[in-house]
Amino acid sequence: MTVPKRIGKIRFGLISPQEFRKMSVVKIITADTYDDDGFPIDMGLMDPRLGVIDPGLRCRSCAGRPGECPGHFGHIDLIAPVIHVGFAKLIRKLLRAVCRDCSRLMLLEHEKVTYIEQIKTLVRLGQPTDDLVSKIFAEARKHKTCPYCGAPQQEIKFERPLAYIEEGHKLTASDIRDRFEKIPDADIEAVGMNSATARPEWMILTVLPVPPVTMRPSITLESGQRSEDDLTHKLVDIIRINQRFQENREAGAPQLIIEDLWELLQYHVTTFLDNTVSGVPPARHRSGRPLKTLSQRLKGKEGRFRGSLSGKRVNFSARTVISPDPNLSINEVGVPLEVAKELSVPLIVNVRNMEMIKQFVRRGPDNHPGVNYITRSDGRRVKVTDKNCEEVADQLETGWKVDRQLNDGDIVLFNRQPSLHRMSIMAHRVKVMPYKTFRLNPAVCPPYNADFDGDEMNMHVPQTEEARAEAHILMRVQENILSPRFGGPIIGGIHDYVTGSFLLTHGRKPIDRQGAMELLKKYDGIDLPPPAGTDDSGEPYWTGKQIFSLILPRGLNLTFKADFCPSCDQCKEENCENDAYVVIRDGNLIQGTIDSAAVGAFKGKIIDRVIKQFNPTIASTFLDRMTLLALRGIMLSGFSFGIDDEDIPPAASDQIKEVTRVARENVEKLISAYNAGELEPLPGRTLDETLEMRIMQTLGKARDSTGQIAGRYLGLDNSGVVMAVSGARGSMLNLTQMAACVGQQSVRGERIRRGYADRTLPHFQRGDLGAEAHGFVESSYKDGLNPTEFFFHAIGGREGLVDTAIRTSQSGYLQRRLVNALQDLEVKYDGTVRETRGMIVQFRYGEDGVDASRRDYAGPENVKRIIGRVLATEGR
């Protein structure tokens, strides 16, 4: 039985042989485990006093049944002492610091006193003593003769893994133990050890504890054969060798044989403790698999600490690949039927839901919204099968628990690792679907940082009403549209959603009735507004702005500049000729183009406004409709990008060639000015630095102007430009690099200089400072790079890769430390931030008590907006 106990303190030390014997319940002398009848042999490795694992038996030490008895240690008396591998290094240090004759620490009396004093001070201050102790060992080792008995000291060579060699002879474990036994207590203290809890001779084992059977259970195979645990196998080896050793020694075997057996015993004890000691061949199972011994059980990712104690596994979860489905609401997640049939939600039967639950039970486990298990009020679990479902349904009583299969509308948690912020786990509504992937609306990719190149995500089904309520209120996607990181929407349009909105709302392209119906076919109850006009043949037409207005909530007033606003010197506002000035009045898009600044993730102003002025439900409806409309919008005009979208007319490429030629000439001029000593150094720079900077400047400008030239010939009829301009994907710089000129490659912000002596590649003259010799790539990706350009490009590209790799690892570690420090802090109901002990950390959360996701960029702007809104409602 377990008795509740409170841990007062923990002390680490070495266990003495006496203590090993004291905690032992039985001395193990035979290597056998079970007799022919299958009962454990007394004083064998499975002695019933060590605990029980076989059902029906009782422990002979505590009378506990399997599961109650925690197990008890036994012991093996080793015939000769062996070294404990874990202390090999410390043994070496001590051997060298201690006199080989009188075993005293080779330091003068007054040195010992001061060192002990220093150690005590450090311990009192709670500081680590490691550095000081290493210093003490180093000092003690310096003596060639013992300052006490005058005995000359010999150098002790250490040979991995466990040999200590003095004067060409190997010290036996007994020799070492004898030396350590003689060390006075005071000297032990001087090397930072406590003689009461850690006598050095205890590092040499004379008694080996035998772990209880409960931690090395044997398993019975289907064939009826017993298969023993790796630890048991190892213990068998130790006992066998121990016995043979004893027999040989008593029979007076030659020294050589005795030494061999001693060595063997040492090997077995070593591998019993740690089977990965370098220099020791790992002990293997009959099949050739290395044994998993004590330290392997604890160490590493799958060890007891990281694998079993810190690592948790859960039930009611699923994991699979994700794929996009824009027809789902942002609050939904598509769950494969196979997953839905496996996972369940517990329902407690009561008078009101009895009939409904009976229906589920009657469906059995194979007809989807069915039932897998039921738990009766006495706790008995019954598996519902095709055969017994009718019967079970008829028996159903109130108070029974029914595990209903996951169904549409159930709430689940959806998660993608790494879970870096709270939006990495959000609650979704289930939508059971065919096929084998989780489906989600691409608008919720940004908070998860997900894409569909093979990403997998996890799903968890809350099992209690409290958990479901909490998930529904706090964790639903729509409640997390605003990120507490920057107070703006983290969920919004990406890629095609932005492109689609842009194409739909840019300008006033006429859309005929069929087109308009096409755009709105996914919506219920939306009527077409009066047409914007009629075309030449008298047919009515609508504009994309009108159609987009249909999904905006009434009462929304908003004015802002679109993402592609070129920031003219003098903003013409309503008269913007780029259609980049967005005006929304009472939910009508009067003018301007919807792009990433309006509906994009991270910056969508409309989303931000809708959620702050209205509520998350309206915002999520808007997002659902926006995603559908945007995709209809992109399908209406069609959208593709191909290699010929990077084509520029010959006139443009001539101009680009001219620009790069001039740039190269300018660089040459700079170099000759530098060589002639005519270059004026910039303030605070050397002449060399000045030259580099001027060259970089010249080439940078050249790349920009090639981009401008290319840009002049690539208009909004180019899909690359549409994507870049609307903020959907890519930038004008990417297009410039594809169509016009890749530009200067750099390493650490400088031109490439590494490589051969005085030159980057053998293709160039020594000391060449010219543009192409230091990584200027004149070609475009479309034209292709010449070999030297390609090489420089690879250098620059590699730096980028290395940087990202380092950045992620560094920021990950930083985050880990931060989270470890802050994870237990909690904002209490009175607004204070406290840790687990109730100590106050902040008297008001964040000094101002404001939830960052609800603060709405407080500023004078808001006053204007509120006045505007009041006036608008007054006017109506």
Add this chain to the structure above:
Amino acid sequence: MKKFSVLDHELVPPHILLSPEEAEEVLHKFNVQAPQLPKVHVNDPVAKEIGSKVGDVIKVIRHSPTAKESVFYRLVID
């Protein structure tokens, strides 16, 4: 050498020594025991400056860019 008061430095926010009654009020307001407050050492220059003793509670009025001012309380400890 001329002596300066640390309180005169612009980076040191105003520190006010609370009377036992005021301190009690603060503890009551936050429903805490004195040891649950953040601490300040008696030998801290500010604590010395305002003449606090071990067990006193000091009110610190910090400037805050978002909340204009933010009030902290600290328990003087040894």
